[in-house]
Amino acid sequence: MKRMENYWVKVILVGIILIAAYKLFDNIKDIAYAFGYFIDIIMPCIYGAVIAFFLYRPSKRVEKLVLKINNKFIKRKSNAISVFFLYIIIFAFLGLIIKFLVPSIFGNLEELVANIPDYIKKIDHFVSGNSFLSRFDVVETLNQKAADFISKNLSTQQLNKYIGVISNIADSFVTFFLSVVLSIYMLLEKEDIFKILNKIKGLIIKDEKANIFGRYVGEIINIFYSYFAGLALDAVLIGTISAIALSLFNVPYAVLLGLLVAVGNMIPFFGPIVSAAMIYIISAIAFGPIKAIWVILFQLALGQVDGNLIQPKIISNSTGISPLLVLVSVIVFGGLFGVVGMIIGVPISATIKMVLTDYFDNRKLDGSKIKE
Numbered sequence: 364m365k366r367m368e369n370y371w372v373k374v375i376l377v378g379i380i381l382i383a384a385y386k387l388f389d390n391i392k393d394i395a396y397a398f399g400y401f402i403d404i405i406m407p408c409i410y411g412a413v414i415a416f417f418l419y420r421p422s423k424r425v426e427k428l429v430l431k432i433n434n435k436f437i438k439r440k441s442n443a444i445s446v447f448f449l450y451i452i453i454f455a456f457l458g459l460i461i462k463f464l465v466p467s468i469f470g471n472l473e474e475l476v477a478n479i480p481d482y483i484k485k486i487d488h489f490v491s492g493n494s495f496l497s498r499f500d501v502v503e504t505l506n507q508k509a510a511d512f513i514s515k516n517l518s519t520q521q522l523n524k525y526i527g528v529i530s531n532i533a534d535s536f537v538t539f540f541l542s543v544v545l546s547i548y549m550l551l552e553k554e555d556i557f558k559i560l561n562k563i564k565g566l567i568i569k570d571e572k573a574n575i576f577g578r579y580v581g582e583i584i585n586i587f588y589s590y591f592a593g594l595a596l597d598a599v600l601i602g603t604i605s606a607i608a609l610s611l612f613n614v615p616y617a618v619l620l621g622l623l624v625a626v627g628n629m630i631p632f633f634g635p636i637v638s639a640a641m642i643y644i645i646s647a648i649a650f651g652p653i654k655a656i657w658v659i660l661f662q663l664a665l666g667q668v669d670g671n672l673i674q675p676k677i678i679s680n681s682t683g684i685s686p687l688l689v690l691v692s693v694i695v696f697g698g699l700f701g702v703v704g705m706i707i708g709v710p711i712s713a714t715i716k717m718v719l720t721d722y723f724d725n726r727k728l729d730g731s732k733i734k735e
Contacts, residue, residue: 407538411545415553420588422449422550446550467618583714590710597674598628604665605642612658614646624662628669630705631689633697635666688712 402409426445430438437444549556568576606621614620620642627634639662646655689709696708 407541410542414546415549587710598625601628
């Protein structure tokens with residue numbers, strides 16, 4: 364009798380699961396919309412958590428300095444004081460960038476837009492003097508494309524879209540502000556957050572496995588920290604060197620191109636190639652294609668020095684993966700998640716490699732390959 368009851372209970376459970384699965388796939392669009400809407404709502408929390416994650420270690424270092432002050436009140440409030448000073452430093456740094464760098468970038472952009480007609484004339488002169496290129500009507504094609512772009516993008520419908528873009532930008536500023544505020548509270552209450560996470564970890568994972576899990580999480584955090592900190596420092600360094608060198612070469616828009624190099628340097632392989640191509644195009648228009656070769660040779664030489672000497676030293680070989688795997692990571696994760704995937708693909712691949720190496724060496728995940 365009990366066997367019959369168990370049989371029918373299993374049948375009913377399977378039926379319920381099948382019905383739930385059918386309804387799930389039948390309403391997949393509504394579920395995806397609801398999930399996307401939920402993600403939009405909690406996006407400030409996600410951004411805030413990311414900001415707090417990268418500022419956690421700097422805040423702890425500042426806190427160590429604050430604790431050296433022999434004052435009971437300061438020691439009691441060391442966490443809040445360290446977070447306050449850290450954000451003061453960050454906002455002061457951003458203020459300096461806005462004051463000195465942003466005007467130069469906007470000045471470069473205004474100059475670029477103003478000089479577009481002259482550049483088109485230079486292209487026309489170069490093409491007309493070349494019997495091979497003159498067959499393709501390059502300038503006429505550019506003029507036609509420009510006219511089509513203006514007619515399509517200055518219509519009433521497009522203007523309404525631009526209003527929507529402005530609205531999205533305003534929403535982005537609100538999201539950014541909320542994210543910063545949330546990151547501050549997360550850093551102020553980081554000890555309580557860690558206690559909650561440890562309790563959740565204790566409920567899900569027991570005893571020795573919890574310690575092993577903690578070791579893996581710590582190593583993954585180290586990989587992401589060292590990779591992004593090194594990558595950001597390398598991007599700023601190479602971008603600054605490029606801007607100074609391009610200014611010495613009298614290349615127009617040196618500051619803007621230096622910023623392009625810095626951003627491009629954050630994306631392995633493809634980023635430097637795109638930025639170098641843009642620099643050559645601007646230089647070729649300004650000086651001619653032959654003289655611009657010297658500029659691109661310098662940029663390529665700088666890229667080689669960076670890729671083989673500077674970047675490995677700064678990042679300290681934190682990823683430990685081969686150039687081939689770096690390229691595959693950029694392609695795969697870039698295809699899945701776009702530009703963000705290109706940036707985070709390398710540390711994710713390094714994490715996967717670390718876990719798989721540990722498993723294949725011992726046929727178990729015991730954290731034996733993780734340095735203490």
